Amino acid sequence: MSLLDRKLNSIADDPREFISRLKLIDEKGIERKFNTPFPEQVLALDDFLSDATTVIHYKPRQIGDTTVAIAYNFDYLYWAKDPLRTLVVAHTYETTDAIFGKLQHFYRTLPHALKRDIARSNRKELLFDDTQAGFRCMTAGGRGHGRGWTYQRLHADELAFWPNAEEVWASVTSTMHAGPHLKTIVLSTANGPGNLFHKKVLAAQEALRQGDKSVRFRFFRWCDHPAYKKEVPSGWEPDSEEYELAQVHGLTMEQMYWRHDRINGISGIGLSQFRREYPLTIEDGFAEFDGAWFDQDYLNEVLSSIQPRDGELRIYERPKPGYNYAMGVDPSWCNGGDYAVAQVLSADGRQVATLSMNKGGELLFATKAAELAGHYNRAKSLVESNPGGAGTVVIREFHKYNIPLWTQPPPPGRKLSTSPKYWTTSRGSKQEAYAHLRQMVNGDALTLNDQTTVQELMHIREQSGKIEGQDGYHDDHADALMLAEWNRRGMPTAKLAPQAFRRRYVAHRNPFNDRLRLR
Structure with missing residues (x-):
């Protein structure tokens, strides 16, 4: 084998090496090699x-x-020996043309020694002659939706902005074929809550919590993109809200001025649209501030400081000898629908553990919740016990483990009944308990550590007299926290007054701050 052949083989075998040699037109209109990528890339x-x-x-x-x-897909198909097909679906005709233009430019600018013949290259399709591997680029809402070919790979671009997204998604994914080359890539900016992309994000987060290795989810903050900064003019100072934001997220003055100009400048898009197009936290693009039950800005700040945890049981603080703990339990039948959740709070209001399950049955959940309560010094537990619900199973199991249970106190002047009354959720009791939880959360009296819980709290709203999760979110974690806090408030050492000054939450250092490059 000649030296040239060995070099070509080494390029073909190393995707990073091949991709770094591709040529593109950058944002300044200059043709260059793809060898100085952004950290996000x-x-x-x-x-x-x-x-x-x-x-x-x-x-x-x-x-x-x-x-x-x-x-990445160009490299994969270029060196594939099988007739693999990739479908690229974008949200507008202009984006479809731009994406196909990138593919054509990659091919046209390849060195002669690497270039292979193509069988077809038109406005929508690029097909290699020898292997018949190729691309088709389409616009969501256009005719066909990928019919005519069978695809192994899908690139769904800006899914949040697809027209009739659910219908188009069903159509294009019906053309996908399972096998060793299967790959689905979904890339999008947020476009508010409740749409298909939002559902995909929630499903991906849940897959990560369950340890599903077949799914990769990543959230990119705008402040980690090196281009998003602007020289600060003389005399400009951030206002108090901007200064606090900089403190929480570690923003520089150049980044803060870029943000300020993007919101308020001549070409500014306003704060609400900025949050969607340039998120700092995972909820920025999905939050609805109108009608929110809890303080969205505060919870967003808390969210920025939380590292996600996976698994059914998330431990944030080990039990301490002699400490009192309160548990709230929102049970379910754990048959694949609603989650059964147990939340544990310390007497001084720290969220120390969360157990959430929606599979395995109510008895398995009851056993695990009872064991968790026992682990936290036999935490007193408030279990929702609605008629026909799984609460009776949980209560029975807690009795077996000798876990003390919260019961309704007797009315003033009456003795405690020999038949204890456990918590039942009615519109009135839920309103009262959520009002108390709102006072504690907005007053910074609780230390929240669980990402899923905080995300659910951000989407609790009251509509038609009902307080519940909106925008496609469950509210099981929020309800269990409500029960845990209602339980905790009766503890002798419970801290019930809001903080005079809110704590400052500081986001964990983001690894994107390290400048990485393809080799």
């Missing part, structure tokens, strides 16, 4: 090269995620 390529069959990226605008996804 490096992390994105790691996700695409993983064994995961589904990759979901929630991103701000213009960070180059689409470019690296197209380059």
Whole structure:
């Protein structure tokens, strides 16, 4: 084998090497090699090269995620020996044309020694002559939805903005074929709550909590993109809200001025739209501030400081000898529908553990919840016991483990009944308990540590007299926290007064701050 052949083989065998040699037109209109990627593009390529069959990226605008996804699939199909097909679906005709233009430019600018013949290259399709592997680019809502070919790979671009997204998704995924080459890549900026992309993000987060290795999810903050900064003019100072935001997220003055100008400048888009297009936390693009039960800005700040945990049982603080703990239990039948959740709070209001299950049956959940209560010094437990619900199973199991249970106190002047009354959720009791929880949460009297719980709290709203999760969110974690806090408030050492000054939550250092490059 000649030296040239060995070099070509080494390029073909190394996706990063091949991709770094592709040429593109950058945001300044200059043609260059793809060898100085943004930090986000490096992390994105790691996700695409993983064994995961589904990759979901929630991103701000213009960070180059689409470019690296197209380059990754171009490399995969270019060296494939089988007639693999990739379907790319974008939200507008202009984006479809731009994506196909990137593919054509990758091919046209390949060195002669690497270039192979193509059988077809038109407005929608690029097909290699020898292997018949190729791409088809389409617009969501256009005719066909990928029919005519069978695909092994899908790139869904800006899914949040697809017209008739559910219908189009069903159509394009029906053309996918399972096998060793299967890969679905979903990239999008947020477009508010409740749409298909939002559902995909929630499903991906749940898959990660369950330890599903077939799914990769990544959220990119705008402040980690190196281009999003602007020289600060003389005399400009951030206001108090901007200053606090900078403290929480570690923003520089240049980043703060870029944000300020993008919101309030001549070409500004306003705060609400900015939050969707340039999120700082995972909920920025999905939050609805109108009618929210809890303080959204405060919870968003808390969310920025939380590291996600996976698994059914998430322990945030080990039990301490002699400490009192309160548990709230929102049971379910654990048959694949609603979650059964147990939340544990310390007497001074720290969220120390969360157990959540929706499979395995109510008895398995009851056993695990009872064991968790026992682990936390036989935590006094408030179990929801609605007629016909799974609460009776949980209560029976807690009795076996000798766990003390919360019961309704007798009315003033009456003795405690020999038949204890457990918690039942009515519109009145839920309103009262959620009002108390709101006072504690908004007053910074609780230390919240569980990402799923905080996300659910952000989407609790009152509609038609009902307090419940909206926008596609469950409210089981929020309800269990409500029960735990109602239970905790009766403890002798419970802290019930809101903080005079709110704690400052500081986000964990983000690894994107390290400048990474493809080799």
